[in-house]
Amino acid sequence: MKATLYISIAVILLSSCQPKTVNKLDLLVARTSEVIVKIDGNEFRDLNSNGKLDLYEDSKSNVEDRIEDLLSQMTLEEKAGMMFINGAPVSEDGDPNQPGSGPAARMMTTPASLDSLKMNHFNIWSIPDDPAVFAKWYNKVQLIAEKNRLGIPVTIASDPRHHLGKNVIQMAANGFSQFCELPGFAALNDVQLVREFADVVRKEYMAIGIREALFPQIDLATEPRWARISGNFSEDAELTARLVKPYIEGLQTTSLSNGIACMTKHFPGGGPQKEGLDPHFSIQKGQIYPGDNFDYHLIPFEAAFEANTSAIMPYYGIPVGQTDEDVAMSYNKAIITSLLREKYQYDGVVCTDWGLITDLPMGPEIVWKARAWGVEHLSDLERVEKIINAGVDQFGGESRPELVVQLVKEGRINEERLNASVRRLLRQKFQLGLFENPFVDESKVAETLQDPKSIALGERSQKESMTLLKNKENTLPLKKETKVYIENIDSTTVADYATIVSSPAEADFAIIRLNTPWYPADSKVPFARSFHHGDLDFKGEEKSRILDLLNKVPTVVDIYLDRPAVIPEITNAATALIANYGASDKSVCEVLFGNTSPQGKLPFELPSSMEAVRNQKTDVPYDSENPLFKFGFGLTYDID
CATH class of the missing domain: 3.40.50.1700 (Glycoside hydrolase family 3 C-terminal domain)
Structure with missing residues (x-):
């Protein structure tokens, strides 16, 4: 009844007057995606239901002005919620209020996170085999977000889903076009193919509502035992850098409104792990540089900066002996502020890798340790404080905004410091066009994801x-x-x-x-x-x-x-x-x-x-003695 009434009011008002400019609107708009009011041909969504066109709702206004307007309306709790991204469960029937399966099954449902935690960034792990069900779930989530106080849309992120391989980190490729893993693209060294591949990923992700890629992964495979090599291009920095740019440009396009925001990882390069033991786990022995080759691992990231990657994710490891304190990357002010922010002048979003704050019990004998390497002795509150002070904007794999609120209320973190991070996060949402139209066309999913050319x-x-x-x-x-x-x-x-x-x-x-x-x-x-x-x-x-x-x-x-x-x-x-x-x-x-x-x-x-x-030296490429096959080796044969 409410929606019908608002539609009627809108129709009457629009038929009786055609204003030349729009500053205030004397009408209410029903808060549903089915109601889009047009003024002088411009579409308007009254996201906060106050009956007027706020600056942040006006797509014709400057993005920076829109950010400041919205930021001025946000509460401390809303700012803190925006600084967290965690897994969201997706049910088999696409109902956001139902629990999902897989790694996110234990997570709070998305509506609950939106309401109580004020979160509006989520990453997706397991999804139904039919991606169209995910698109249905996604649209329902955006409708729920639209009904919140400021109507801030949700950003959905995902790890890679388009590779036919056995990388433990990538998601199942069910329903998506299936490509070789990144080393295969490096094996071909074909810039145009990488760009075309990225465009396929862009179209298929956008079709179902994924708007942030937790990739590309551009670490260097200089330690051959490392468990995540299949997610990288190569051990060669120049080859990797050559392919990074078309990958990011193909995903983000010239305008994020038609693209996928890239969260490039793992700064400053996660390849040189001692004995190849991954710092996801306490078995890790540190990220080491016996060849004094730290800068070599930065070369691919320099290409990513040139391509204007929307976000950066540091890795878990400790850069042993490289900074003034041996603490993990996201806790390390020398890595995040001195190197990333100051030397490279990077002003995009910086998001931690997943799970740096909270230790989780996994049964009577196992505790999943937070990756707080070098600062294990700190409390959860102190860990959050140190990460913010290091220069990070967002906490991956965590749902603890109450800790940020506590830090501000206790005077340990200035709210203006939060504003700097929230500005970056809002900027990404505005650039993606989510405030204008966050919804997807569910009827087009099969057509996009079953394109014979992409397959x-x-x-x-x-x-x-x-x-x-x-x-x-x-x-x-x-x-x-x-x-x-x-x-x-x-x-x-x-x-x-x-x-x-x-x-x-x-x-x-x-x-x-x-x-x-x-x-x-x-x-x-x-x-x-x-x-x-x-x-x-x-x-x-x-x-x-x-x-x-x-x-x-x-x-x-x-x-x-x-x-x-x-x-x-x-x-x-x-x-x-x-x-x-x-x-x-x-x-x-x-x-x-x-x-x-x-x-x-x-x-x-x-x-x-x-x-x-x-x-071999962990940080040095192609340095094993008398290799069986050298980097760049490959035969071929002619076919009729």
Whole structure:
């Protein structure tokens, strides 16, 4: 009834007068996306329901003026809420009031976070297999946000969802176009392909309401044991920098109103982890620079600054011996203020990586420690204070705005310091156009996410990025009539290309798919044990089993390189060896049987032994002794 009444008032007033300028409006607008009042052809949303056009609601006004107007109306609690982003549950039916599944299942529902915590930034982990359901959920969330006191729209962020690989951090690619992982793009070194890929991600994310990318990840793979290499481009700084710019420009476009805001990570480069142990966990041993090569890891970020990345995320690690105190990056004023803000003059949003404040029990024996490395002794309140004083704007993976409020009320943090951060966060929302129209067209989701051109581009990246490392006597490409014995590859797919036999003795060739080895870390935390840590070589029975097959029948080995594998014996015994960076069984067959030729060059070297790996300097690229395959190596073959 209320909506109908307001619509009637609006229609009457608009038909009786056509004002030349709009300062105040003597009408109320129903707070629903279905009601858009037009004045002189301009659309207006009365977000705070005060019956007039506030400056922050006026899309024709200067963004900086709009920011100041909205900031002046915000309470301390609303400012504090804006400084937090955490996971939001998404239910299978798209109802924001229902709990979701996966990592966000334990989280407060989004309406509750909007109401009680005044939060309006959320990241998404698990979503329904049908992205259209997510779009439905997203629109409902924006309607709820619209009804809050100031009607500030919600920003939804996500990790990568478009890569066909096994990176533990990336989200499932269900429903999205599927590309190789970033090392595959570095293997091709094709700027235009990266730009086209970024444009696909942009369109598909925008179609369902994701407007902030928690990527690109542009760390350097200088420590080959690090568990997150598959999320990076390369160990080479110049190659990574070359590809960073088209990635960010393709996502953000020339105007964020038609783009995705990039949160580039992990400043100042997270690659040089001692023994490759990831600082998500207390097993980490520090971020070290034995080659005195700290500045090398900044080169990709300099390219990101040139591309005007909207946000920056520091990593968890301690830059051991590089600053005046050995504390983690987001706690480190020398990293955030002196280096990022002052040296690089960066004035975008700086958001911590996830979970730096709150220790969480995970059962009777396990506590998920906050990544407060170097400041473990500080209380939660003191941790928040130190991060703000370091120069950070937003807390990732946390929902503790009450701590910010307490700091201001106790006089430990000046409210003007909060205003500086909130300005940056509001600026991003205004630039994204969320205040004008935060909603998506649910009817267009399938059309956008099932675009044949995008699907074909993803498949092309999977195939062409593959790197041919050995091809004895030009074994590849295989002939279509070949009899093959297969392991770890779908028989139905292979049957379209060759005759499958049940034993190696019957086969002309064997085809096996392998993954770079990894070994669970010594930790009670399940998430830590799922990271691909540890040695890079096959061992014991598994190694013997593989070599036994290779010695029985000429074998084509395809290996997924999420880290640089150490495979000298397998290389020696294989008839052909090819690497992929995330590829479907079909894409692998397309290359092995000659419908596409492999074009990739190694984006990182493959060491010859684990001893060589252990002797490398963590922060220096391609420095292992006598590598099995050097950085940039790759063969190819002609196809008809």
